[in-house]
């Protein structure tokens with residue numbers, strides 16, 4: 665469906681994408697997870713053919729996605745990070761404009777507009793001007809606009825930024841349903857919980873490089889331990905670190921120590937050490953690791969949203 669091979673993109677001296685290679689199969693719900701400035705929007709723009717790589721190639725369904733490659737663009741829909749809607753037109757009128765750009769005939773377009781507005785819960789607002797919509801409603805409209813020509817691949821660039829929880833859920837359910845019908849989705853986000861919920865495969869991107877790529881379980885497999893204890897970085901917990909290191913490996917960031925427990929570590933023994941150093945147990949949290957921990961493990965720094 666999509667093959668990205670050794671792609672590099674620079675803005676003057678800044679390397680926004682550094683030798684990226686990825687391959688995405690039909691039907692995947694692929695997450696591109698990275699902090700602000702990681703290079704997600706740049707990669708989406710290259711896939712959509714809105715920008716050209718400095719080197720490397722991108723092929724969508726076998727067609728090279730350089731600017732103007734019509735075959736590649738017909739196969740994909742883009743939900744850009746900055747909303748692309750006409751505020752003074754109604755929801756329906758906006759969809760007419762986008763549908764006509766793709767050359768859809770009137771009857772097909774009308775049927776798809778009706779279907780789309782119903783699917784995202786906007787049928788009763790179809791005649792209202794978009795300027796009266798919330799950020800989340802605009803985003804839902806943008807998503808159906810990107811699907812009017814029935815692409816096989818949908819690119820969603822951080823579609824829940826600035827979106828209320830109700831719209832966020834509507835967006836998740838809508839995208840999950842389309843993916844279940846066979847639509848391939850590439851979804852960029854800096855929200856770990858979104859990638860965890862939605863994506864069948866996730867690539868972690870930072871400073872223009874893919875650090876890891878796989879299913880959630882595969883990514884968690886990068887971690888040395890399944891359970892972890894987080895302690896605030898105080899003088900008491902810092903003093904306890906040498907003793908705690910017997911139970912696993914410790915990573916320290918500015919404000920916390922994280923102890924990745926060895927599989928055979930006995931919690932009662934760990935807490936005995938903690939109490940001995942006068943650390944209140946209520947200050948400690950025991951958790952199963954998530955993508956946050958994978959990011960910390962791969963980069964040595966916390967993932968700041």
Ligand SMILES: Nc1ncnc2c1ncn2[C@@H]1O[C@H](COP(=O)(O)OP(=O)(O)OP(=O)(O)O)[C@@H](O)[C@H]1O
Nearest residue numbers: 675678680698699700701702703704705706707854
């Ligand atoms: N047109 C541009 N000119 C110069 N630098 C740019 C341009 N667009 C992006 N950058 C820089 O390239 C890097 C990657 O930006 P990009 O927007 O692709 O990241 P992102 O992961 O989408 O981040 P965000 O979540 O903040 O949108 C950043 O350092 C950004 O400042």
